[in-house]
Amino acid sequence: MTSYILRRLITAVLILLGASFIVYLMTAASGDPLWDLYGNPNAQQLIPARVEALNLDTPPVLRYFTWLGGAAGCLVPFADTCSLGVSRDGQQVTELLGFAMTQTIMLVTVGTILAIVVGITLGIVSALRQYSGLDYGITFFTFLCFSLPSFWLAVLLKEVVAIQFNDFLQKPVLSMATIVVMSLVAGVIWFLVSFGQMKTRLLMGALGFVVTFGIIYFVLATDWLNHPFLGIPLIALTGILVAVIATILMAGLRNRRALYAALGTVVVGLAVYFLVQDMLSNGGFLTILVFTVVMTAAGAAIGYLAGGYDRGQGARVAGVTGFFVALLIILDRFMQSWPEYVNSSHIHGRPIATANSGTPGFTGDFWATGLDRFTHLLLPTICLTLLALASYSRYSRASMLEIMGQDYVRTARAKGLSERTVVMRHAFRNALIPLATLVAYDIGGLIGGAIITESVFAFTGMGQLFVQAVRNVDPNPVMGVFLVTGIVAMVFNLIADLVYSVLDPRVRVKA
Amino acid sequence: MSQPQPIDVPETVEQVPEQGQKPQDVRGKSQGQLVRQRFFGNTGAVVSVVVLLFIVVLSVTSIGIGPIPGWWKWSPDATGTVMNSGRPTLSLLPPSLGEHPFGQDNLGRDLFAMCMQGTQYSLIVMIVVGLIAGIVGTVVGGLAGYFRGWTEAVLMRLTDVIIIIPLVILAALLGRLAISWVRSHGLPTFATVLALGVLIGLASWPPLARLVRGEFLTLREREFVDAARLAGASSGRIIFKHILPNTVGVITVNITLLMSSAILLETSLSYLGLGIQAPDWSLGRLINENQTAFATRPWLFWWPGVFIVAIALSINFIGDGLRDAFDPRQRKFNPKRAREAGSGTDTLRTPLADAAQPGAAGQATR
Numbered sequence: 001m002t003s004y005i006l007r008r009l010i011t012a013v014l015i016l017l018g019a020s021f022i023v024y025l026m027t028a029a030s031g032d033p034l035w036d037l038y039g040n041p042n043a044q045q046l047i048p049a050r051v052e053a054l055n056l057d058t059p060p061v062l063r064y065f066t067w068l069g070g071a072a073g074c075l076v077p078f079a080d081t082c083s084l085g086v087s088r089d090g091q092q093v094t095e096l097l098g099f100a101m102t103q104t105i106m107l108v109t110v111g112t113i114l115a116i117v118v119g120i121t122l123g124i125v126s127a128l129r130q131y132s133g134l135d136y137g138i139t140f141f142t143f144l145c146f147s148l149p150s151f152w153l154a155v156l157l158k159e160v161v162a163i164q165f166n167d168f169l170q171k172p173v174l175s176m177a178t179i180v181v182m183s184l185v186a187g188v189i190w191f192l193v194s195f196g197q198m199k200t201r202l203l204m205g206a207l208g209f210v211v212t213f214g215i216i217y218f219v220l221a222t223d224w225l226n227h228p229f230l231g232i233p234l235i236a237l238t239g240i241l242v243a244v245i246a247t248i249l250m251a252g253l254r255n256r257r258a259l260y261a262a263l264g265t266v267v268v269g270l271a272v273y274f275l276v277q278d279m280l281s282n283g284g285f286l287t288i289l290v291f292t293v294v295m296t297a298a299g300a301a302i303g304y305l306a307g308g309y310d311r312g313q314g315a316r317v318a319g320v321t322g323f324f325v326a327l328l329i330i331l332d333r334f335m336q337s338w339p340e341y342v343n344s345s346h347i348h349g350r351p352i353a354t355a356n357s358g359t360p361g362f363t364g365d366f367w368a369t370g371l372d373r374f375t376h377l378l379l380p381t382i383c384l385t386l387l388a389l390a391s392y393s394r395y396s397r398a399s400m401l402e403i404m405g406q407d408y409v410r411t412a413r414a415k416g417l418s419e420r421t422v423v424m425r426h427a428f429r430n431a432l433i434p435l436a437t438l439v440a441y442d443i444g445g446l447i448g449g450a451i452i453t454e455s456v457f458a459f460t461g462m463g464q465l466f467v468q469a470v471r472n473v474d475p476n477p478v479m480g481v482f483l484v485t486g487i488v489a490m491v492f493n494l495i496a497d498l499v500y501s502v503l504d505p506r507v508r509v510k511a
Numbered sequence: 512m513s514q515p516q517p518i519d520v521p522e523t524v525e526q527v528p529e530q531g532q533k534p535q536d537v538r539g540k541s542q543g544q545l546v547r548q549r550f551f552g553n554t555g556a557v558v559s560v561v562v563l564l565f566i567v568v569l570s571v572t573s574i575g576i577g578p579i580p581g582w583w584k585w586s587p588d589a590t591g592t593v594m595n596s597g598r599p600t601l602s603l604l605p606p607s608l609g610e611h612p613f614g615q616d617n618l619g620r621d622l623f624a625m626c627m628q629g630t631q632y633s634l635i636v637m638i639v640v641g642l643i644a645g646i647v648g649t650v651v652g653g654l655a656g657y658f659r660g661w662t663e664a665v666l667m668r669l670t671d672v673i674i675i676i677p678l679v680i681l682a683a684l685l686g687r688l689a690i691s692w693v694r695s696h697g698l699p700t701f702a703t704v705l706a707l708g709v710l711i712g713l714a715s716w717p718p719l720a721r722l723v724r725g726e727f728l729t730l731r732e733r734e735f736v737d738a739a740r741l742a743g744a745s746s747g748r749i750i751f752k753h754i755l756p757n758t759v760g761v762i763t764v765n766i767t768l769l770m771s772s773a774i775l776l777e778t779s780l781s782y783l784g785l786g787i788q789a790p791d792w793s794l795g796r797l798i799n800e801n802q803t804a805f806a807t808r809p810w811l812f813w814w815p816g817v818f819i820v821a822i823a824l825s826i827n828f829i830g831d832g833l834r835d836a837f838d839p840r841q842r843k844f845n846p847k848r849a850r851e852a853g854s855g856t857d858t859l860r861t862p863l864a865d866a867a868q869p870g871a872a873g874q875a876t877r
Contacts, residue, residue, distance in 0.1 A: 026688060143827050143831075146823070147820050147824040448680055466680065
C-alpha cells in the first residue's frame with residue numbers, strides 16, 4: 001500500500017510538472033503582455049518598467065524555470081522561501097492566492113456538499129420509482145441542469161431571483177388570488193410526482209395545496225421574511241418531523257424505542273433552548289461546533305440508554321436527531337440577528353447580494369457577519385449546486401437501478417426483510433461505492449467550473465483572479481490558480497482510488 | 512457495450528410486432544438495424560433530433576452561410592430605427608413574425624438575425640470540436656489500447672498531463688491564444704470561430720481517449736481478435752474491421768455528450784470575452800452585451816439563452832437515446848410493449864424472457 005501511494009505521488013508530481021510547463025508556455029504565448037500600454041502617454045517609462053518587473057526579456061522557457069525555482073521554495077517547510085512570482089501590478093501571487101483560494105474553496109465545498117446530498121437523494125428516489133411521473137420529472141430536470149449554461153443561470157438568478165426578491169421584501173404582500181394560484185400549482189406538482197392509486201395521488205395533491213397555502217399564509221401574516229423566527233413551537237414541529245423521518249429511514253417506525261429516544265432528544269433540545277441563548281450570543285464558531293457535538297452526543301446517549309433490541313440503531317437515530325435539533329437552534333439564533341442585519345446602514349433592506357463575497361465596510365458580531373457571508377454565498381451556491389447535482393443524480397440513479405437488479409437484493413427480499421432494510425442496508429450503501437470515486441474525480445473540475453460562476457457574481461475568488469490574469473496575459477497568477485486546482489484534483493484522484501479499494505474489497509491496489 | 516452478441520432473448524420478444532406471425536419467421540437484424548430501431552423508438556430522442564434539425568436549418572437558411580444569402584431581410588450588424596422600444600413582434604395568435612420577431616437592441620439591430628448568426632457560429636464550433644476531439648481521442652486511445660507497450664505509456668502520460676488541467680482553464684488560455692493569433696495575422700474575424708473550434712477540440716479529447724483505450728484493451732483479448740490474428744490479418748485490418756466497429760457505440764455516445772459540453776464551453780468563453788469576438792456574434796457574447804439591459808429589454812437576454820439551452824438539451828437527449836440504443840443492457844423496459852408482445856409469443860418464453868416480464872420482477876429492467 002505504502003509503495004503504491006509513493007509511486008502514485010511521484011507520478012503525480014511528474015504530471016503536474018509537465019502540465020504546469022504547458023500552462024506557462026500557453027499563457028506566455030497567448031498574447032502581448034504590454035498591450036494595454038501602447039496608447040499610454042507614459043509608455044516610454046512604463047514599458048521598460050514592466051519588462052524589468054516581469055523579466056520579459058528572457059524567453060518563456062527560461063522564465064518557467066525561474067518560476068519553478070520560486071515554487072520549489074514552497075516545499076521547504078517554515079523556510080519562508082515560497083514565491084510564486086508577482087502579478088502584473090506587482091502583487092505577490094501567494095498573497096493574492098491566499099485570499100482567493102479560501103473564498104473559492106468555501107464556495108465549492110458548500111456547493112458540492114449540497115449537490116451530493118440533493119443529487120443522490122433525487123437519483124435514488126427516481127430509481128426506486130422508475131418510470132413514474134416523478135422519475136420522468138426528475139430526469140427532465142437533471143437534463144435541463146446539464147444543459148444550462150452557467151453564466152446564463154447566474155445572470156438569471158442575479159437579475160430575477162435576487163432583485164425581485166429584494167423588491168418583494170420591501171412590501172411583502174400577495175393578493176389572495178396569487179396565493180391560491182401558487183398553492184394550486186404546488187398541489188398539481190404534488191399530484192404529478194406522487195405515485196400509487198389515483199385516490200392516494202389526489203389526496204397528495206390536496207395535501208400539497210393545503211400545506212403550501214398554509215405556509216405562504218403563515219409567512220405573509222407574520223411578516224416572517226423580514227422577521228424570521230423559529231422559536232419553541234417551530235423548533236418543536238420541525239424537530240418532531242426530523243425525528244420521525246430519521247426513525248423511518250434508519251430504524252423503521254416499528255422500532256418504538258428508537259422513535260421515543262429521538263422524540264426525547266427533541267424535548268431535551270427544547271429544554272436547553274433558553275439556557276444556551278446567552279452562551280450562543282457571546283460565542284463564535286467554536287461555541288457552535290461544541291454545541292452541535294454535545295447535542296449529537298446527548299442524542300446518541302439517550303438512544304443508547306433507551307435500549308430496545310438494537311441499541312446501536314436507537315443511538316444513531318437519536319444522534320442524528322440531536323444534530324439536526326442543534327442546527328435548528330443555531331439557525332434560530334441567526335434569524336434573531338436578521339432584522340438588525342437587514343436594516344443596518346450597509347444593507348438598506350436589500351439583503352440578497354448579487355456581487356462580491358462580502359459587503360464592503362460591513363462590521364458586526366459573529367452572527368451578523370455570518371449572515372453577510374450567507375447572503376453573498378447564497379446565489380453562487382445555488383448556481384453551482386444546480387449545475388453539479390445533475391451528474392450525481394444521473395449516476396446514482398443508474399447505479400441504484402443496477403444494484404436493485406442484483407441477486408443479493410432478491411435474496412434479501414426472499415429472506416423476508418422489510419423493504420426499508422433492503423433499500424437502505426443492501427442497496428443504498430452499495431450504490432454509493434461508484435459515486436465515491438465519481439465525487440472525488442469531480443472536485444478538480446468543479447473548482448475549475450466555478451471560475452465562470454464566480455466571475456458573473458464578481459465573487460472575489462480564484463475565478464476572478466484567473467479571468468483577469470488571462471485577459472492581461474499575466475502568467476504568474478494563472479500558474480497559481482492552476483497549481484491549486486491541479487494539486488486538489490491530483491490529491492482527490494488518489495483519494496478516490498484508495499477509497500475505492502477500501503469500500504470494495506474486490507478491488508486491490510497493485511502494491 | 513456493443514459486441515457481436517448471442518441472441519438477446521428479450522430482444523426477440525420485441526421483434527414480434529404483428530399478430531399471427533410465427534416467431535420462427537423472425538429474421539435476424541443487423542446491429543445497425545437494431546440500433547436504428549431502438550433509437551427511433553425513443554420519443555425524447557426523436558423529438559430532440561427534430562428540434563435540432565429545425566434549429567440548424569433555421570440558422571443556416573435565415574441569414575445564409577458564408578457568401579450565400581439567406582431569406583431574412585435584416586443582417587446581424589445592420590443598425591436601424593428602434594421601433595416600439597425594440598419589443599419583439601413575434602405573435603402566435605394570429606401567427607406572424609412581424610418586422611423584428613425577437614425584438615431589437617438599443618442600436619436598432621435585429622435580434623433574430625444576431626441570434627441566428629450566434630447559433631450558426633456556436634454550431635460550427637460544436638461540430639468542429641466533435642470532429643477534432645473524436646478523431647484525436649479515438650486515434651490516441653486506439654493506438655494506446657491496441658499496441659500497449661511504450662506507445663501506451665507515452666500516449667497515456669500525455670493524456671494524464673492534459674486531463675489534469677481543468678478544461679475551463681485550458682480552453683480559456685486557448686481561446687485567448689486563438690484571438691491574438693487571428694489578430695496578429697490579420698485574418699478575417701470568422702477565422703476565430705474555426706480556430707476556437709479546433710483548439711477546444713484539441714483540449715477536450717483526453718476523456719474520450721481513456722474510454723476508447725479501455726474498450727480496445729478488453730476487445731483485443733477477445734477470441735474473435737485472436738482468430739483474426741491467427742488467420743493472418745494485419746494490425747490495420749484487425750483494428751478497422753474487427754475492433755473499431757465494436758467501439759462505435761461508445762465513441763458516438765461520448766462525442767455527442769462532448770459536443771453538448773463544447774457548446775456550453777464556447778458560449779461561456781464568448782461570454783467572458785475570451786471566445787468569439789466582435790463584430791461576429793456568439794450566443795454567449797449576445798448575453799454578455801445585453802445583460803445590463805435586463806431590466807429594460809429582457810428579451811435580449813432570454814432569446815439567446817433559450818437557443819443555447821434548446822441546442823444543449825436536444826443533444827443531451829440524443830446522446831441518451833444513442834446510449835440506450837447501443838447498449839441493450841440499459842435498454843428502457845417498456846411494460847406496455849412487453850405485455851402486447853408477450854400475449855402472442857408464449858412459445859418463445861424462456862426463463863430469461865420471463866424475468867423481463869413486469870409480474871416476475873418489477874426491477875429486472877437493466
